[in-house]
Amino acid sequence: MRILLVGAGLSGAVIGRRLAEAGHSCRIIDSRSHIGGNCYTERDAETGIMMHVYGPHIFHTDDEEVWNYVNGFTDFMPFQNRVKATAQGGVYSLPINLLTINQFFGKTLHPDEARAFIAEKADSSITEPRNFEEQALRLVGRELYEAFFKGYTEKQWGCSPTELPASILKRLPLRFNYDDNYFFHRFQGIPRDGYTPMFDAILDHPNISVELNTAYTPEMAAEADHVFWSGPLDGYFSYELGHLGYRTLDFERFTYGGDYQGCAVMNYGDRDVPYTRVTEHKHFSPWESHEGSVCHREYSRAAEPGDIPYYPIRLVTEKALLEKYIARAEATKGVTFVGRLGTYRYLDMDVTIREALDTAEAFLAGNDSNEAPPAFLKSPR
CATH class of the missing domain: 1.10.3110 (protoporphyrinogen ix oxidase, domain 3)
Structure with a gap:
C-alpha cells in the first residue's frame, strides 16, 4: 500500500519503519527543515555542544520492549535528571x-x-x-x-x-528520602550522539522516503491508500471550528565561559523571574568535555497561529472544542491521528513510541482482515 505519514517525529518515524518493514511504501513529509520533531538535537556551531534544540528530552520508561527498540537504533548512555530549583533566595533539590x-x-x-x-x-x-x-x-x-x-x-x-x-x-512525587532522581523508571538515558542519529537510523529503509520543508496538501492524501497524521488535530481540518489551546516556549540562548549552573536544569520558582527554567546543554552529555557552555532561558506563553505547540491546555473550553474535532475525525475515512499533536495529549517519548508501535500493528492486522483503521488507537478524551 501507499502510506502517507505527516510528520517526521517519533510517531511518523516509528509507524513508517514498521510498515516499511512489512512491505508498504511509506512517504514521510514534514514542514520543518529537519527530522525528529521536538526531539531534534544538533551540535552548537559555536561551542560544539550537543543541544536539545526544543528543550530537554530525557528518555525514561518501564516498557522494556520500547527501551530495546530505541537501543536497536542508537547507543543510549545512562542519564538521571537531577533538577535543582532557585526560589526565595536559595537553591534546592x-x-x-x-x-x-x-x-x-x-x-x-x-x-x-x-x-x-x-x-x-x-x-x-x-x-x-x-x-x-x-x-x-x-x-x-x-x-x-x-x-x-x-x-x-x-x-x-x-x-x-x-x-x-x-x-x-x-503526578509530582513527594519523597521522604534523599532520592533526587526526577524520574522513577527502570530505564533512563540519552543517546550518546543525540536523538537525530536515532531518527536517521529508524528512517533508513528502502521503502521509506522523507521530504522536508514540505507542507501537507489534500492532494497528497488522494495519492495515498492511508494517511497517518501526527500534526495538530485541528490543523487537519484547517482550524475550521477554531484553534485548540496550547502553550508554547521561547528560548533565549546565551553562552558562558565555564560551567554556568552545574546542572542540566534549574527551575525558577519566583514569580518575578520571567523565565521558568534554564537548561545548560553540556550537562545532558556528561560523557563529553567542554570548557565553555551554551544555555537556554525558557519562557512559556500562549501559542498563537504559526507557533510550535508544546503543551495542550485541556481546560473546559478546549475540551468542548476537542469533542467537536474528535467527532469530525471519527467521521473521516482514510486517516489515523497519532502522537502528541494528533491526539491533543501530553505524551512522554516512551508512550509515543509504544502507541506508534501498537498503531502500526493494529493497522497491519486490520489490513489482513480487511478492517478499516480507526481514527484513533487511543481516544483523546
Whole structure:
C-alpha cells in the first residue's frame, strides 16, 4: 500500500519503519527543515555542544520492549535528571525530597520526622482537592507550595493554579528520602550522539522516503491508500471550528565561559523571574568535555497561529472544542491521528513510541482482515 505519514517525529518515524518493514511504501513529509520533531538535537556551531534544540528530552520508561527498540537504533548512555530549583533566595533539590525539606526549613529531620512535619504543614481540611492549588496545599502546605509551585505554575500555564485541575499535581512525587532522581523508571538515558542519529537510523529503509520543508496538501492524501497524521488535530481540518489551546516556549540562548549552573536544569520558582527554567546543554552529555557552555532561558506563553505547540491546555473550553474535532475525525475515512499533536495529549517519548508501535500493528492486522483503521488507537478524551 501507499502510506502517507505527516510528520517526521517519533510517531511518523516509528509507524513508517514498521510498515516499511512489512512491505508498504511509506512517504514521510514534514514542514520543518529537519527530522525528529521536538526531539531534534544538533551540535552548537559555536561551542560544539550537543543541544536539545526544543528543550530537554530525557528518555525514561518501564516498557522494556520500547527501551530495546530505541537501543536497536542508537547507543543510549545512562542519564538521571537531577533538577535543582532557585526560589526565595536559595537553591534546592527537586522533586521535593528529604534534602529539600531540611534545606528549606533549616531542619535535620529523619524520614519519619519529616513525614510527620509535612503532615502538620499540609492543609488537612481539604479532603477533596478541586484544583491544583488545593491539591498542593493538601500535599505539602502553603510554604512549599508558594516557593516551588505557585509562581512556576503561573508562568508555565499563564493562569492561576486555582484554574488548573488537581490531577496535574498528582503526578509530582513527594519523597521522604534523599532520592533526587526526577524520574522513577527502570530505564533512563540519552543517546550518546543525540536523538537525530536515532531518527536517521529508524528512517533508513528502502521503502521509506522523507521530504522536508514540505507542507501537507489534500492532494497528497488522494495519492495515498492511508494517511497517518501526527500534526495538530485541528490543523487537519484547517482550524475550521477554531484553534485548540496550547502553550508554547521561547528560548533565549546565551553562552558562558565555564560551567554556568552545574546542572542540566534549574527551575525558577519566583514569580518575578520571567523565565521558568534554564537548561545548560553540556550537562545532558556528561560523557563529553567542554570548557565553555551554551544555555537556554525558557519562557512559556500562549501559542498563537504559526507557533510550535508544546503543551495542550485541556481546560473546559478546549475540551468542548476537542469533542467537536474528535467527532469530525471519527467521521473521516482514510486517516489515523497519532502522537502528541494528533491526539491533543501530553505524551512522554516512551508512550509515543509504544502507541506508534501498537498503531502500526493494529493497522497491519486490520489490513489482513480487511478492517478499516480507526481514527484513533487511543481516544483523546
